[in-house]
Amino acid sequence: MERSQRQNGPGRNMSMAKPAGPTGPQSVDRALEILDAVADAPGPVGAKALARRLGCSLSTVYHLLGPLTARGHLVRTSAGYAPGPRVAALHRSYRRHLGLGPRIAELLPRLRRATGAEAYFTAYRDGRIVMIDSTVPVTDVAHPFAPGPETRAHATAHGKALLAALPRPARRRYLAEHGMARFTDRTITGAERFEAELARVRGQGYAVSIGEADPAFTCLATTLPERPGGADGVVHALSVSLPTGEFRRRHGEILAAVVRAASDAPW
Structure with a gap:
Protein backbone atom coordinates (compact mmCIF):
# COMPACT_ATOMS: atom_id res chain seq x y z
CA MET A 1 0.00 0.00 0.00
CA ALA A 89 -12.03 -9.78 -12.11
CA LEU A 90 -12.04 -10.90 -8.47
CA HIS A 91 -15.62 -12.10 -8.85
CA ARG A 92 -14.75 -14.17 -11.92
CA SER A 93 -11.77 -15.66 -10.12
CA TYR A 94 -13.87 -16.51 -7.07
CA ARG A 95 -16.52 -18.22 -9.17
CA ARG A 96 -13.85 -20.18 -11.03
CA HIS A 97 -12.21 -21.37 -7.81
CA LEU A 98 -15.57 -22.60 -6.51
CA GLY A 99 -16.26 -24.61 -9.64
CA LEU A 100 -18.50 -22.33 -11.69
CA GLY A 101 -17.13 -22.96 -15.14
CA PRO A 102 -18.91 -22.02 -18.36
CA ARG A 103 -20.75 -25.33 -18.63
CA ILE A 104 -22.15 -25.09 -15.09
CA ALA A 105 -23.15 -21.47 -15.75
CA GLU A 106 -25.13 -22.67 -18.78
CA LEU A 107 -26.96 -25.18 -16.59
CA LEU A 108 -28.80 -22.50 -14.59
CA PRO A 109 -30.70 -20.85 -17.45
CA ARG A 110 -31.60 -24.31 -18.79
CA LEU A 111 -33.09 -25.22 -15.43
CA ARG A 112 -34.87 -21.87 -15.34
CA ARG A 113 -36.46 -22.59 -18.71
CA ALA A 114 -37.41 -26.14 -17.69
CA THR A 115 -39.11 -25.14 -14.43
CA GLY A 116 -40.08 -21.50 -14.76
CA ALA A 117 -38.39 -21.04 -11.38
CA GLU A 118 -35.28 -19.07 -10.51
CA ALA A 119 -32.22 -21.35 -10.29
CA TYR A 120 -29.16 -21.10 -8.05
CA PHE A 121 -25.66 -22.56 -7.73
CA THR A 122 -24.31 -22.64 -4.17
CA ALA A 123 -21.15 -23.99 -2.56
CA TYR A 124 -19.74 -24.84 0.86
CA ARG A 125 -16.03 -24.37 1.47
CA ASP A 126 -13.96 -23.90 4.60
CA GLY A 127 -16.87 -23.19 6.93
CA ARG A 128 -18.76 -20.86 4.60
CA ILE A 129 -21.79 -21.26 2.38
CA VAL A 130 -22.00 -18.87 -0.57
CA MET A 131 -24.50 -18.54 -3.37
CA ILE A 132 -22.20 -18.19 -6.36
CA ASP A 133 -24.67 -17.55 -9.18
CA SER A 134 -28.38 -17.38 -9.94
CA THR A 135 -30.80 -16.59 -12.75
CA VAL A 136 -32.32 -13.69 -10.80
CA PRO A 137 -31.73 -10.44 -12.73
CA VAL A 138 -29.21 -8.16 -11.00
CA THR A 139 -31.81 -5.39 -11.17
CA ASP A 140 -34.25 -7.40 -9.01
CA VAL A 141 -32.93 -6.13 -5.67
CA ALA A 142 -36.14 -7.16 -3.88
CA HIS A 143 -35.73 -10.87 -4.60
CA PRO A 144 -35.14 -12.71 -1.30
CA PHE A 145 -32.29 -14.92 -2.57
CA ALA A 146 -29.24 -13.20 -4.04
CA PRO A 147 -25.65 -14.28 -4.76
CA GLY A 148 -23.24 -13.74 -1.91
CA PRO A 149 -22.62 -15.13 1.59
CA GLU A 150 -25.56 -17.20 2.79
CA THR A 151 -26.67 -16.11 6.26
CA ARG A 152 -29.80 -18.30 6.36
CA ALA A 153 -28.36 -21.70 5.44
CA HIS A 154 -30.36 -23.62 8.07
CA ALA A 155 -33.56 -22.14 6.63
CA THR A 156 -32.89 -22.65 2.91
CA ALA A 157 -33.04 -25.78 0.79
CA HIS A 158 -29.56 -25.28 -0.63
CA GLY A 159 -28.19 -24.71 2.87
CA LYS A 160 -29.82 -27.88 4.16
CA ALA A 161 -28.56 -29.92 1.21
CA LEU A 162 -24.98 -28.72 1.75
CA LEU A 163 -25.04 -29.13 5.54
CA ALA A 164 -26.52 -32.62 5.21
CA ALA A 165 -23.55 -33.59 3.05
CA LEU A 166 -20.95 -32.48 5.60
CA PRO A 167 -19.38 -34.65 8.30
CA ARG A 168 -21.17 -34.05 11.59
CA PRO A 169 -18.21 -32.22 13.25
CA ALA A 170 -17.99 -29.74 10.34
CA ARG A 171 -21.74 -29.22 10.42
CA ARG A 172 -21.74 -28.59 14.17
CA ARG A 173 -18.91 -26.09 13.82
CA TYR A 174 -20.82 -24.28 11.10
CA LEU A 175 -24.02 -24.03 13.14
CA ALA A 176 -22.14 -23.00 16.28
CA GLU A 177 -20.49 -20.16 14.37
CA HIS A 178 -23.47 -18.97 12.34
CA GLY A 179 -26.36 -19.79 14.67
CA MET A 180 -29.93 -20.75 13.78
CA ALA A 181 -31.90 -17.52 13.76
CA ARG A 182 -35.67 -17.58 13.27
CA PHE A 183 -36.81 -15.90 10.04
CA THR A 184 -40.42 -17.13 9.88
CA ASP A 185 -42.68 -19.25 12.07
CA ARG A 186 -41.56 -22.26 9.99
CA THR A 187 -37.81 -21.85 10.57
CA ILE A 188 -36.20 -24.78 12.36
CA THR A 189 -34.12 -23.43 15.24
CA GLY A 190 -33.62 -26.52 17.43
CA ALA A 191 -30.49 -28.63 16.97
CA GLU A 192 -32.15 -32.03 17.40
CA ARG A 193 -35.02 -31.24 15.07
CA PHE A 194 -32.59 -29.88 12.51
CA GLU A 195 -30.48 -33.04 12.64
CA ALA A 196 -33.64 -35.06 12.03
CA GLU A 197 -34.42 -32.81 9.07
CA LEU A 198 -30.95 -33.39 7.61
CA ALA A 199 -31.27 -37.13 8.07
CA ARG A 200 -34.46 -36.93 6.00
CA VAL A 201 -32.57 -34.90 3.36
CA ARG A 202 -29.87 -37.56 3.12
CA GLY A 203 -32.47 -40.31 2.89
CA GLN A 204 -34.52 -38.76 0.08
CA GLY A 205 -31.62 -37.12 -1.74
CA TYR A 206 -32.97 -33.57 -1.80
CA ALA A 207 -33.95 -30.75 0.56
CA VAL A 208 -37.05 -28.57 0.71
CA SER A 209 -37.64 -25.31 2.55
CA ILE A 210 -41.30 -24.27 2.62
CA GLY A 211 -41.42 -20.67 3.80
CA GLU A 212 -38.56 -21.13 6.27
CA ALA A 213 -36.33 -18.32 4.98
CA ASP A 214 -39.03 -16.21 3.32
CA PRO A 215 -42.72 -16.81 4.02
CA ALA A 216 -43.75 -16.48 0.36
CA PHE A 217 -41.21 -18.84 -1.20
CA THR A 218 -40.43 -22.54 -1.29
CA CYS A 219 -36.99 -23.82 -2.33
CA LEU A 220 -35.86 -27.27 -3.46
CA ALA A 221 -32.22 -28.30 -3.70
CA THR A 222 -29.91 -31.23 -4.18
CA THR A 223 -26.14 -31.58 -4.07
CA LEU A 224 -24.12 -32.14 -7.23
CA PRO A 225 -21.83 -35.12 -7.84
CA GLU A 226 -18.28 -34.42 -6.76
CA ARG A 227 -16.08 -32.82 -9.38
CA PRO A 228 -13.38 -35.08 -10.86
CA GLY A 229 -10.29 -34.42 -8.79
CA GLY A 230 -12.35 -32.22 -6.49
CA ALA A 231 -10.96 -33.39 -3.15
CA ASP A 232 -10.77 -29.80 -1.86
CA GLY A 233 -13.59 -29.89 0.66
CA VAL A 234 -15.98 -28.01 -1.62
CA VAL A 235 -19.59 -29.25 -1.86
CA HIS A 236 -21.96 -27.83 -4.50
CA ALA A 237 -25.74 -27.59 -4.63
CA LEU A 238 -28.26 -26.79 -7.33
CA SER A 239 -31.60 -25.30 -6.30
CA VAL A 240 -34.71 -23.45 -7.41
CA SER A 241 -37.21 -21.18 -5.68
CA LEU A 242 -40.79 -20.30 -6.53
CA PRO A 243 -43.97 -19.15 -4.79
CA THR A 244 -45.19 -21.75 -2.33
CA GLY A 245 -48.63 -22.16 -3.93
CA GLU A 246 -47.08 -22.91 -7.29
CA PHE A 247 -44.61 -25.34 -5.76
CA ARG A 248 -47.40 -27.35 -4.13
CA ARG A 249 -49.09 -27.76 -7.51
CA ARG A 250 -45.90 -28.71 -9.36
CA HIS A 251 -43.82 -30.47 -6.71
CA GLY A 252 -43.17 -33.65 -8.70
CA GLU A 253 -42.30 -31.80 -11.89
CA ILE A 254 -39.94 -29.41 -10.10
CA LEU A 255 -38.19 -32.22 -8.21
CA ALA A 256 -37.65 -34.26 -11.36
CA ALA A 257 -36.17 -31.28 -13.22
CA VAL A 258 -33.71 -30.39 -10.42
CA VAL A 259 -32.57 -33.97 -9.90
CA ARG A 260 -32.12 -34.47 -13.63
CA ALA A 261 -30.11 -31.26 -13.97
CA ALA A 262 -27.88 -32.15 -11.01
CA SER A 263 -27.17 -35.64 -12.32
CA ASP A 264 -26.21 -34.13 -15.69
CA ALA A 265 -23.89 -31.54 -14.13
CA PRO A 266 -21.28 -30.97 -16.85
CA TRP A 267 -18.09 -30.88 -14.85
Missing part, protein backbone atom coordinates in the same frame (compact mmCIF):
# COMPACT_ATOMS: atom_id res chain seq x y z
CA GLU A 2 2.92 2.42 0.67
CA ARG A 3 3.90 2.35 -3.03
CA SER A 4 0.38 3.36 -4.09
CA GLN A 5 0.30 6.09 -1.45
CA ARG A 6 3.55 7.60 -2.76
CA GLN A 7 2.35 7.48 -6.34
CA ASN A 8 -1.05 9.00 -5.59
CA GLY A 9 -0.35 11.50 -2.86
CA PRO A 10 -1.67 15.06 -3.13
CA GLY A 11 1.46 16.62 -4.64
CA ARG A 12 3.98 15.69 -1.96
CA ASN A 13 6.49 12.99 -1.15
CA MET A 14 4.44 10.61 0.99
CA SER A 15 7.56 8.61 1.89
CA MET A 16 8.86 11.63 3.83
CA ALA A 17 5.57 12.62 5.44
CA LYS A 18 3.84 11.19 8.47
CA PRO A 19 0.99 8.91 7.30
CA ALA A 20 -2.43 10.57 7.47
CA GLY A 21 -4.14 7.45 8.76
CA PRO A 22 -3.62 4.11 10.46
CA THR A 23 -0.98 1.65 9.30
CA GLY A 24 -0.52 -2.10 9.60
CA PRO A 25 -3.42 -4.45 10.37
CA GLN A 26 -5.74 -1.61 11.44
CA SER A 27 -5.25 0.07 8.06
CA VAL A 28 -6.06 -3.15 6.22
CA ASP A 29 -9.16 -3.71 8.32
CA ARG A 30 -10.45 -0.20 7.69
CA ALA A 31 -9.75 -0.46 3.98
CA LEU A 32 -11.85 -3.62 3.89
CA GLU A 33 -14.59 -1.83 5.84
CA ILE A 34 -14.62 0.83 3.14
CA LEU A 35 -14.94 -1.81 0.43
CA ASP A 36 -17.81 -3.46 2.29
CA ALA A 37 -19.56 -0.13 2.85
CA VAL A 38 -19.36 0.82 -0.83
CA ALA A 39 -20.40 -2.66 -1.97
CA ASP A 40 -23.44 -2.71 0.32
CA ALA A 41 -24.62 0.80 -0.56
CA PRO A 42 -27.41 1.33 -3.13
CA GLY A 43 -25.27 3.88 -4.98
CA PRO A 44 -22.02 5.84 -4.81
CA VAL A 45 -20.85 6.84 -1.32
CA GLY A 46 -19.09 10.06 -0.43
CA ALA A 47 -15.92 10.18 1.64
CA LYS A 48 -17.66 12.04 4.48
CA ALA A 49 -20.33 9.35 4.70
CA LEU A 50 -17.62 6.68 4.81
CA ALA A 51 -15.83 8.55 7.61
CA ARG A 52 -19.06 8.68 9.64
CA ARG A 53 -19.69 4.99 9.08
CA LEU A 54 -16.16 3.98 10.10
CA GLY A 55 -16.06 6.44 12.98
CA CYS A 56 -12.74 7.91 11.88
CA SER A 57 -11.37 11.14 10.43
CA LEU A 58 -11.90 12.25 6.86
CA SER A 59 -8.12 12.34 6.34
CA THR A 60 -7.91 8.66 7.31
CA VAL A 61 -10.60 7.77 4.78
CA TYR A 62 -8.81 9.66 2.00
CA HIS A 63 -5.55 7.96 3.05
CA LEU A 64 -7.19 4.58 2.37
CA LEU A 65 -9.24 5.58 -0.68
CA GLY A 66 -6.06 6.45 -2.59
CA PRO A 67 -4.67 2.91 -2.98
CA LEU A 68 -8.14 1.39 -3.32
CA THR A 69 -8.89 3.58 -6.34
CA ALA A 70 -5.36 3.25 -7.74
CA ARG A 71 -5.71 -0.55 -7.76
CA GLY A 72 -9.15 -0.42 -9.35
CA HIS A 73 -11.13 -1.76 -6.39
CA LEU A 74 -13.04 1.53 -6.26
CA VAL A 75 -13.74 4.34 -8.69
CA ARG A 76 -14.45 7.96 -7.86
CA THR A 77 -17.54 9.42 -9.52
CA SER A 78 -19.19 12.82 -9.26
CA ALA A 79 -21.62 11.30 -6.72
CA GLY A 80 -19.02 9.47 -4.62
CA TYR A 81 -17.12 6.19 -4.62
CA ALA A 82 -18.41 3.05 -6.34
CA PRO A 83 -17.04 -0.48 -6.96
CA GLY A 84 -14.23 -0.47 -9.51
CA PRO A 85 -13.27 -2.70 -12.44
CA ARG A 86 -11.00 -4.91 -10.34
CA VAL A 87 -14.09 -6.22 -8.52
CA ALA A 88 -15.33 -7.93 -11.68
Whole structure:
Protein backbone atom coordinates (compact mmCIF):
# COMPACT_ATOMS: atom_id res chain seq x y z
CA MET A 1 0.00 0.00 0.00
CA GLU A 2 2.92 2.42 0.67
CA ARG A 3 3.90 2.35 -3.03
CA SER A 4 0.38 3.36 -4.09
CA GLN A 5 0.30 6.09 -1.45
CA ARG A 6 3.55 7.60 -2.76
CA GLN A 7 2.35 7.48 -6.34
CA ASN A 8 -1.05 9.00 -5.59
CA GLY A 9 -0.35 11.50 -2.86
CA PRO A 10 -1.67 15.06 -3.13
CA GLY A 11 1.46 16.62 -4.64
CA ARG A 12 3.98 15.69 -1.96
CA ASN A 13 6.49 12.99 -1.15
CA MET A 14 4.44 10.61 0.99
CA SER A 15 7.56 8.61 1.89
CA MET A 16 8.86 11.63 3.83
CA ALA A 17 5.57 12.62 5.44
CA LYS A 18 3.84 11.19 8.47
CA PRO A 19 0.99 8.91 7.30
CA ALA A 20 -2.43 10.57 7.47
CA GLY A 21 -4.14 7.45 8.76
CA PRO A 22 -3.62 4.11 10.46
CA THR A 23 -0.98 1.65 9.30
CA GLY A 24 -0.52 -2.10 9.60
CA PRO A 25 -3.42 -4.45 10.37
CA GLN A 26 -5.74 -1.61 11.44
CA SER A 27 -5.25 0.07 8.06
CA VAL A 28 -6.06 -3.15 6.22
CA ASP A 29 -9.16 -3.71 8.32
CA ARG A 30 -10.45 -0.20 7.69
CA ALA A 31 -9.75 -0.46 3.98
CA LEU A 32 -11.85 -3.62 3.89
CA GLU A 33 -14.59 -1.83 5.84
CA ILE A 34 -14.62 0.83 3.14
CA LEU A 35 -14.94 -1.81 0.43
CA ASP A 36 -17.81 -3.46 2.29
CA ALA A 37 -19.56 -0.13 2.85
CA VAL A 38 -19.36 0.82 -0.83
CA ALA A 39 -20.40 -2.66 -1.97
CA ASP A 40 -23.44 -2.71 0.32
CA ALA A 41 -24.62 0.80 -0.56
CA PRO A 42 -27.41 1.33 -3.13
CA GLY A 43 -25.27 3.88 -4.98
CA PRO A 44 -22.02 5.84 -4.81
CA VAL A 45 -20.85 6.84 -1.32
CA GLY A 46 -19.09 10.06 -0.43
CA ALA A 47 -15.92 10.18 1.64
CA LYS A 48 -17.66 12.04 4.48
CA ALA A 49 -20.33 9.35 4.70
CA LEU A 50 -17.62 6.68 4.81
CA ALA A 51 -15.83 8.55 7.61
CA ARG A 52 -19.06 8.68 9.64
CA ARG A 53 -19.69 4.99 9.08
CA LEU A 54 -16.16 3.98 10.10
CA GLY A 55 -16.06 6.44 12.98
CA CYS A 56 -12.74 7.91 11.88
CA SER A 57 -11.37 11.14 10.43
CA LEU A 58 -11.90 12.25 6.86
CA SER A 59 -8.12 12.34 6.34
CA THR A 60 -7.91 8.66 7.31
CA VAL A 61 -10.60 7.77 4.78
CA TYR A 62 -8.81 9.66 2.00
CA HIS A 63 -5.55 7.96 3.05
CA LEU A 64 -7.19 4.58 2.37
CA LEU A 65 -9.24 5.58 -0.68
CA GLY A 66 -6.06 6.45 -2.59
CA PRO A 67 -4.67 2.91 -2.98
CA LEU A 68 -8.14 1.39 -3.32
CA THR A 69 -8.89 3.58 -6.34
CA ALA A 70 -5.36 3.25 -7.74
CA ARG A 71 -5.71 -0.55 -7.76
CA GLY A 72 -9.15 -0.42 -9.35
CA HIS A 73 -11.13 -1.76 -6.39
CA LEU A 74 -13.04 1.53 -6.26
CA VAL A 75 -13.74 4.34 -8.69
CA ARG A 76 -14.45 7.96 -7.86
CA THR A 77 -17.54 9.42 -9.52
CA SER A 78 -19.19 12.82 -9.26
CA ALA A 79 -21.62 11.30 -6.72
CA GLY A 80 -19.02 9.47 -4.62
CA TYR A 81 -17.12 6.19 -4.62
CA ALA A 82 -18.41 3.05 -6.34
CA PRO A 83 -17.04 -0.48 -6.96
CA GLY A 84 -14.23 -0.47 -9.51
CA PRO A 85 -13.27 -2.70 -12.44
CA ARG A 86 -11.00 -4.91 -10.34
CA VAL A 87 -14.09 -6.22 -8.52
CA ALA A 88 -15.33 -7.93 -11.68
CA ALA A 89 -12.03 -9.78 -12.11
CA LEU A 90 -12.04 -10.90 -8.47
CA HIS A 91 -15.62 -12.10 -8.85
CA ARG A 92 -14.75 -14.17 -11.92
CA SER A 93 -11.77 -15.66 -10.12
CA TYR A 94 -13.87 -16.51 -7.07
CA ARG A 95 -16.52 -18.22 -9.17
CA ARG A 96 -13.85 -20.18 -11.03
CA HIS A 97 -12.21 -21.37 -7.81
CA LEU A 98 -15.57 -22.60 -6.51
CA GLY A 99 -16.26 -24.61 -9.64
CA LEU A 100 -18.50 -22.33 -11.69
CA GLY A 101 -17.13 -22.96 -15.14
CA PRO A 102 -18.91 -22.02 -18.36
CA ARG A 103 -20.75 -25.33 -18.63
CA ILE A 104 -22.15 -25.09 -15.09
CA ALA A 105 -23.15 -21.47 -15.75
CA GLU A 106 -25.13 -22.67 -18.78
CA LEU A 107 -26.96 -25.18 -16.59
CA LEU A 108 -28.80 -22.50 -14.59
CA PRO A 109 -30.70 -20.85 -17.45
CA ARG A 110 -31.60 -24.31 -18.79
CA LEU A 111 -33.09 -25.22 -15.43
CA ARG A 112 -34.87 -21.87 -15.34
CA ARG A 113 -36.46 -22.59 -18.71
CA ALA A 114 -37.41 -26.14 -17.69
CA THR A 115 -39.11 -25.14 -14.43
CA GLY A 116 -40.08 -21.50 -14.76
CA ALA A 117 -38.39 -21.04 -11.38
CA GLU A 118 -35.28 -19.07 -10.51
CA ALA A 119 -32.22 -21.35 -10.29
CA TYR A 120 -29.16 -21.10 -8.05
CA PHE A 121 -25.66 -22.56 -7.73
CA THR A 122 -24.31 -22.64 -4.17
CA ALA A 123 -21.15 -23.99 -2.56
CA TYR A 124 -19.74 -24.84 0.86
CA ARG A 125 -16.03 -24.37 1.47
CA ASP A 126 -13.96 -23.90 4.60
CA GLY A 127 -16.87 -23.19 6.93
CA ARG A 128 -18.76 -20.86 4.60
CA ILE A 129 -21.79 -21.26 2.38
CA VAL A 130 -22.00 -18.87 -0.57
CA MET A 131 -24.50 -18.54 -3.37
CA ILE A 132 -22.20 -18.19 -6.36
CA ASP A 133 -24.67 -17.55 -9.18
CA SER A 134 -28.38 -17.38 -9.94
CA THR A 135 -30.80 -16.59 -12.75
CA VAL A 136 -32.32 -13.69 -10.80
CA PRO A 137 -31.73 -10.44 -12.73
CA VAL A 138 -29.21 -8.16 -11.00
CA THR A 139 -31.81 -5.39 -11.17
CA ASP A 140 -34.25 -7.40 -9.01
CA VAL A 141 -32.93 -6.13 -5.67
CA ALA A 142 -36.14 -7.16 -3.88
CA HIS A 143 -35.73 -10.87 -4.60
CA PRO A 144 -35.14 -12.71 -1.30
CA PHE A 145 -32.29 -14.92 -2.57
CA ALA A 146 -29.24 -13.20 -4.04
CA PRO A 147 -25.65 -14.28 -4.76
CA GLY A 148 -23.24 -13.74 -1.91
CA PRO A 149 -22.62 -15.13 1.59
CA GLU A 150 -25.56 -17.20 2.79
CA THR A 151 -26.67 -16.11 6.26
CA ARG A 152 -29.80 -18.30 6.36
CA ALA A 153 -28.36 -21.70 5.44
CA HIS A 154 -30.36 -23.62 8.07
CA ALA A 155 -33.56 -22.14 6.63
CA THR A 156 -32.89 -22.65 2.91
CA ALA A 157 -33.04 -25.78 0.79
CA HIS A 158 -29.56 -25.28 -0.63
CA GLY A 159 -28.19 -24.71 2.87
CA LYS A 160 -29.82 -27.88 4.16
CA ALA A 161 -28.56 -29.92 1.21
CA LEU A 162 -24.98 -28.72 1.75
CA LEU A 163 -25.04 -29.13 5.54
CA ALA A 164 -26.52 -32.62 5.21
CA ALA A 165 -23.55 -33.59 3.05
CA LEU A 166 -20.95 -32.48 5.60
CA PRO A 167 -19.38 -34.65 8.30
CA ARG A 168 -21.17 -34.05 11.59
CA PRO A 169 -18.21 -32.22 13.25
CA ALA A 170 -17.99 -29.74 10.34
CA ARG A 171 -21.74 -29.22 10.42
CA ARG A 172 -21.74 -28.59 14.17
CA ARG A 173 -18.91 -26.09 13.82
CA TYR A 174 -20.82 -24.28 11.10
CA LEU A 175 -24.02 -24.03 13.14
CA ALA A 176 -22.14 -23.00 16.28
CA GLU A 177 -20.49 -20.16 14.37
CA HIS A 178 -23.47 -18.97 12.34
CA GLY A 179 -26.36 -19.79 14.67
CA MET A 180 -29.93 -20.75 13.78
CA ALA A 181 -31.90 -17.52 13.76
CA ARG A 182 -35.67 -17.58 13.27
CA PHE A 183 -36.81 -15.90 10.04
CA THR A 184 -40.42 -17.13 9.88
CA ASP A 185 -42.68 -19.25 12.07
CA ARG A 186 -41.56 -22.26 9.99
CA THR A 187 -37.81 -21.85 10.57
CA ILE A 188 -36.20 -24.78 12.36
CA THR A 189 -34.12 -23.43 15.24
CA GLY A 190 -33.62 -26.52 17.43
CA ALA A 191 -30.49 -28.63 16.97
CA GLU A 192 -32.15 -32.03 17.40
CA ARG A 193 -35.02 -31.24 15.07
CA PHE A 194 -32.59 -29.88 12.51
CA GLU A 195 -30.48 -33.04 12.64
CA ALA A 196 -33.64 -35.06 12.03
CA GLU A 197 -34.42 -32.81 9.07
CA LEU A 198 -30.95 -33.39 7.61
CA ALA A 199 -31.27 -37.13 8.07
CA ARG A 200 -34.46 -36.93 6.00
CA VAL A 201 -32.57 -34.90 3.36
CA ARG A 202 -29.87 -37.56 3.12
CA GLY A 203 -32.47 -40.31 2.89
CA GLN A 204 -34.52 -38.76 0.08
CA GLY A 205 -31.62 -37.12 -1.74
CA TYR A 206 -32.97 -33.57 -1.80
CA ALA A 207 -33.95 -30.75 0.56
CA VAL A 208 -37.05 -28.57 0.71
CA SER A 209 -37.64 -25.31 2.55
CA ILE A 210 -41.30 -24.27 2.62
CA GLY A 211 -41.42 -20.67 3.80
CA GLU A 212 -38.56 -21.13 6.27
CA ALA A 213 -36.33 -18.32 4.98
CA ASP A 214 -39.03 -16.21 3.32
CA PRO A 215 -42.72 -16.81 4.02
CA ALA A 216 -43.75 -16.48 0.36
CA PHE A 217 -41.21 -18.84 -1.20
CA THR A 218 -40.43 -22.54 -1.29
CA CYS A 219 -36.99 -23.82 -2.33
CA LEU A 220 -35.86 -27.27 -3.46
CA ALA A 221 -32.22 -28.30 -3.70
CA THR A 222 -29.91 -31.23 -4.18
CA THR A 223 -26.14 -31.58 -4.07
CA LEU A 224 -24.12 -32.14 -7.23
CA PRO A 225 -21.83 -35.12 -7.84
CA GLU A 226 -18.28 -34.42 -6.76
CA ARG A 227 -16.08 -32.82 -9.38
CA PRO A 228 -13.38 -35.08 -10.86
CA GLY A 229 -10.29 -34.42 -8.79
CA GLY A 230 -12.35 -32.22 -6.49
CA ALA A 231 -10.96 -33.39 -3.15
CA ASP A 232 -10.77 -29.80 -1.86
CA GLY A 233 -13.59 -29.89 0.66
CA VAL A 234 -15.98 -28.01 -1.62
CA VAL A 235 -19.59 -29.25 -1.86
CA HIS A 236 -21.96 -27.83 -4.50
CA ALA A 237 -25.74 -27.59 -4.63
CA LEU A 238 -28.26 -26.79 -7.33
CA SER A 239 -31.60 -25.30 -6.30
CA VAL A 240 -34.71 -23.45 -7.41
CA SER A 241 -37.21 -21.18 -5.68
CA LEU A 242 -40.79 -20.30 -6.53
CA PRO A 243 -43.97 -19.15 -4.79
CA THR A 244 -45.19 -21.75 -2.33
CA GLY A 245 -48.63 -22.16 -3.93
CA GLU A 246 -47.08 -22.91 -7.29
CA PHE A 247 -44.61 -25.34 -5.76
CA ARG A 248 -47.40 -27.35 -4.13
CA ARG A 249 -49.09 -27.76 -7.51
CA ARG A 250 -45.90 -28.71 -9.36
CA HIS A 251 -43.82 -30.47 -6.71
CA GLY A 252 -43.17 -33.65 -8.70
CA GLU A 253 -42.30 -31.80 -11.89
CA ILE A 254 -39.94 -29.41 -10.10
CA LEU A 255 -38.19 -32.22 -8.21
CA ALA A 256 -37.65 -34.26 -11.36
CA ALA A 257 -36.17 -31.28 -13.22
CA VAL A 258 -33.71 -30.39 -10.42
CA VAL A 259 -32.57 -33.97 -9.90
CA ARG A 260 -32.12 -34.47 -13.63
CA ALA A 261 -30.11 -31.26 -13.97
CA ALA A 262 -27.88 -32.15 -11.01
CA SER A 263 -27.17 -35.64 -12.32
CA ASP A 264 -26.21 -34.13 -15.69
CA ALA A 265 -23.89 -31.54 -14.13
CA PRO A 266 -21.28 -30.97 -16.85
CA TRP A 267 -18.09 -30.88 -14.85
